[in-house]
Amino acid sequence: MAGAWRNPLYLWDVEGAEEEIPATPYASPQRVWDEARESKTPMLPVGRLRYYYKWPGHGGALWSRLRYWPTRRRVLNIRGEYNPKTLRREKTIVDKRPIWWALGLLAFMLAPLIMPGGYQNTLLAAGATFSIYAAINLCWMLIIGTAGIYSLASYAVVGAAAFGVSWMSIHLGLPWWALPFVGAGLGLVFGVIIAIPAIRLDGFYYALLTIGLNELCRVYTLQSKQFGSSTGGLYGADSYVPDSWDPFDQQLLSYYACFGLLLLALALYRIIDGRRLGRILKMAPEKREAFAEATGVDYRRARVWVFVVSSVGLGFIGGFYASHYRGVSFSIFGFDTVLLGLAMLVIGGIGRAEGAVVGTAIVIFLDKVMISTGPLRLVLIGLIMLAVVLLLKGGLFGIKAQFRAWRDKKKSERRSIRSEKGGEMLPEEAAETKDKDVLYWRxxxxxxxxxxxxxxxxxxxxxxxxxxxxxxxxxxxxxxxxxxxxxxxxxxxxxxxxxxxxxxxxxxxxxxxxxxxxxxxxxxxxxxxxxxxxxxxxxxxxxxx
Amino acid sequence: MDIGFIVSNAVVLACIYGTLAIGLSITWSSVGLINLAYGFIFALSGYGAWLASQYVTANGIVVLGAGVLTGALGGMLVCALAFIPIHDKPNFTVRGLIATLAISLVGTQALLWFFGPRAKNLPEIFGFWKVHLGGIILTSDKIGNVVTSIAVVTAVLLWMRSSRRGLEIRAMMMNPHAASIVGIGVRKTGFYVMAITGGLAGLAAVLLSQTYYISPFGGLTPMIKGVSIALCGGLGSVRGAVIAAIVLGLNEALTSRLLGGQYVLITQFVLIIVILLIRPRGIAGMLDRAREA
Structure with a gap:
């Protein structure tokens, strides 16, 4: 017997009243209330703020700021504000990238001091190679990222300049200090020639054409006797490294010379991408060219300018390349060289200088360290490149933005899960009804x-x-x-x-x-x-x- | 060097490269992918045919079939890696291009690692016989190459014109969004397209191996020639590819006759650049009908 109810009227002999009848046991109405009031949806976290370290305020030196010539820009983008709770002056470094750049370049400069003796030769050579390739990739990044021209002929420009300069050095006796400048002139010529089709052609048509140009250079130099088809390249150019020095000093000199080249390339990137030309081109990204044109931006001209200036830079690097390696081989025109270069850009992230440099570092590291594994290392590089393209939107340096976008998406999904609206009414009805009391009554x-x-x-x-x-x-x-x-x-x-x-x-x-x-x-x-x-x-x- | 020999060579090469160009062209216009892994598919199907000739039989039809089949498989592999995961993501065209380049890097290096750098050669699948035609000697492989490539390309084009799948592919060429709205699966059709174009690459690989050898990097030059022809003719246009193949073949024959062999590529690219400066979308391409990624 679950329970019984005793009729209180039975004692007064009320008609029809039984003493005890079966009844369900007492259940509290509070339970239903509590169940209905409690939220069934999981309370997922939706907040979380970005963390910035807050530096203390300037104190008396509030208005003295470090600016660098010739602009009025500051070294670091610092935001000053008052803490709304404590009313204390605070500083936030909004963009920390200059700090990382300075630290990284300083580390690269000091690296020869701490290199272990046994690997010193290898590491110095690898560092020099890295600097040259990073410089090339920075110029290439200007073409692909800033100008948005999908040119795959950058190594062809470098190689053409290097071949021309080597030939002149061997046959005309050009001294080493003239090589980069003559190379820059050759780069200008090649850049203008290659830029002509870029005026009319769109992205992919141009990419396909430049692959062909690259192959053309390779086949032409491979077949011509003047460019040393029998020796696998053109060697014997004048070098900036004096032969009289001992080998370690030679290596050190070439390491720092290449580092200087990298710094020059970074400066070029900064000058072009961060100033007028770069700003113009950032206004005219792909598929919004028509808008930019309508607002008076001559983006075609800016693109060709960037292309030509970068080609001059590439030619300069080509001349330096020839005097660094005392010549140049055909492999610079190889399809694999282009692919590796593209892998460097893609892994780092297209459109940013740090992407070009760090991507180069990764690929050069894999290429030089795992040289004993033969083709497998290229397979590995290719797999990394494939994974980056398939999974990441903007390479390694785009991970942060991509992660934030993903997290914001999740946040908004959770927000929409959390809110229960309408109660017993349909959501539209609940929004439209004038008497909101009805909602609560229902x-x-x-x-x-x-x-x-x-x-x-x-x-x-x-x-x-x-x-x-x-x-x-x-x-x-x-x-x-x-x-x-x-x-x-x-x-x-x-x-x-x-x-x-x-x-x-x-x-x-x-x-x-x-x-x-x-x-x-x-x-x-x-x-x-x-x-x-x-x-x-x-x-x-x-x-x- | 007589002119007949050069012309017949040019025709043979034009047929083979035209096959590649038509494959690239169909891929670009229907799935919107610039398949720069085409050279890898080419080399892969060459090796597939070589394996078949080594371990199964040296019968011409079997070898040809093995090459085409391997090419189709390679095409489907590229589709699964470079088309399926990112075809609906932003920036697909650039990312697809880079993904196919990555596949090409990985694939050719894997072939090099697996088969070694030594070139292989296939058996003569068309036998040994000659025909004298008005003073020109036509060998069996030349006639076989021309006939096979034209027959297969014609068959593919007829199939695309008359079959249900071909209708789907053509619908996707015209407007992929509208095609997906009326119930044509983009991914499924992508697999068909890539299998067919991969098969064409396999066919070209086996046919070209009658003249050249098979090597891991041997696909690069044919791919670049195919790309040049496809570019010149207008990506997405079969008629343009045929015209461009004839024009470039003629140019090759004339240049090697008049100037010398090493100038062929130079005149070819000057010609392509001139054509593209006059018509930026190629000979038969229309500016407004170009596929917008």
Whole structure:
């Protein structure tokens, strides 16, 4: 026996009152309330701020700022503000990249001091190679990233300049200090020639054409006797490294000379990308050229300018290359060289100087360190390149922005999960209804009905059948109170067909002057039976709601 | 060097490179991918054919079939790696281009690692016989190359014109978004396209290996020639590719006759640049109908 209800009227001998009848045990309405009030959605974190270290304020030196000539720019982009809580002056370094650049370049400059003796030769040579390739890639990055011209002929320009300069040095006796400048002149010529189709051709048509030009250079030098088809390259150019020095000093000199070249290339990148030409081209990104043109930006001209200036830079590097390696081999025109160079740019991230330099460092490291594994190292580089292209939007240095975008997406998804709007109304209806109280009333009513549904049982129905009126057990009393409190529209009632003999259930119209409608044809023999019929109908409606 | 020999050579090469160019052209115009791994597919199918000739049989049809099949598989591999993951991502064209270049780097180095740098040669799949035609000696491989490539390309083009799949591919060429709206699966069609164009590369590889050898990097020059022809004719246009193949073949024959062999590439690129300066989308390409990535 689950529970019993003792009728208090039994002791007073009220008619029809039984001493004890079976009933469902007491259930607290609080439980339904608590269940409905608690949130079922997981409370996922949606906030999280970006962390910046807050430096203390300037104090007295609030207005003295370090600026560098010839611009009025500051070395670091520092934002000054007052802390809204403590009202203390604070400084935030918004862009820390100059610090990383300075540290990285300083480390590269000091690296020969700490190189282990056994690997010194290898590491110095690798460092020099890295600097030259990084310089080439910076110029190439100007063409691909800043100008947006998909030229794959940058190594062809370097190689052409290097071949021309080597030939002149061998046959005309050009001294080493003239080689980079003559190379720059050759680069200018080649750049102008290659730039002519770039005026008319779009991105991919141009990329395909430049692959062909690269191959053309390779095949031409490979077949011509003047450029040393028999020796695998053109060697014997005048070098800036004096032969009289001992080998270690020679290596050190070439290391620092290449480092100087890298610094020059960085300066070129900065001057072109960060100033007028770069700004113009940033206004005219791909697919928005028409807009830029309409606002008066001559982006074609800017592109060709960047292309030609970078080609001059590439030619300069070509001349330096020839005097560094005392010549040049055909491999600079090879398709694999282009692919490796592109891998450097792509791994670092197209459109940024740090991408070019760090990508070069990674690829050169893999290429030089794992040289014993043969073709496998190139397979590895290719796989890294493939993974970067497939997974990352902007290479290694785009990871931060991509991660932030992904996190913001997740945040907004979670925000939308967290909010429960509307309650028992459809969301649109809830937004449109004027009386917002209705929302809360409906929510409460639903909770009440959820609770009352748990009270309906065989015992309650049996109790009501025996005695529709009078004192009832607690669950039945709750049900009846709820039913009686309902609004008049469609409320059930009984009507007399024949007094004391026939009754019938009707439903109120809820409007004055409109007669109730008949619900069913069934005739009940007594008033109590009719009352019970109404009760059953209401229970049914409750359970169905 | 008689002119007939040069012309017949030029025709043979034009047929083979034209096959490659049509493959590249179809790939670009239907899936929007510039398949620079085409050279890798070329070399891969050459090795596939070589393996078949070594371990199965040296029968010409089997070798040819093995090459085409390997090429189709290679095309599907490229599709799975470079098209499926990023075809709906921003910057697809650039990323697809770089992805195919990466596949080409990985693939050719893997071939080098696996098969070694020594070049292989395939058996003469068309046998040994000659035809004298008005003073010109046509060898079996020349006739076989021309006939096979023209037959297969014609068959592919007819199939594209008349079959259900071909209709899907052509719909995607016209407008990929609209095609996907009317229920043509972009990914599925991408696989068909890449398999077919890969098969064309395989065919070209086997046919070209009648003249040259198979090596890991041997696909590069044919790919560049194919790309040049496709560019010159207009990416996406088969008719343009055929015209460009004839023009460039003639140029090759005339240059090597009049100036010398080493100037062929120079005159070829000067010609291409001139053509592209006059018509930036190639001979048969239309500016406004170019596929916008």
């Amino acid at each position: 929510r409460y009513d639903k909770m009440q009905r959820d609770f009352l549904k748990t009270l309906v049982s065989e015992e309650v129905i049996e109790e009501h059948r025996k005695q529709p009126l009078g004192q009832h057990s607690e669950p039945l009393e709750r049900l009846l109170l709820y039913f009686r409190r309902q609004p008049l529209g469609d409320k059930y009632a009984i009507t007399v067909v024949q007094p004391f003999k026939a009754y019938r259930i009707v439903a109120m119209s809820g409007q004055r002057g409109v007669a109730p409608r008949i619900v069913e044809d069934k005739i009940y023999a007594s008033q109590n039976e009719a009352y019970h019929g109404v009760f059953l109908r209401r229970v049914q409606d409750l359970l169905e709601s």
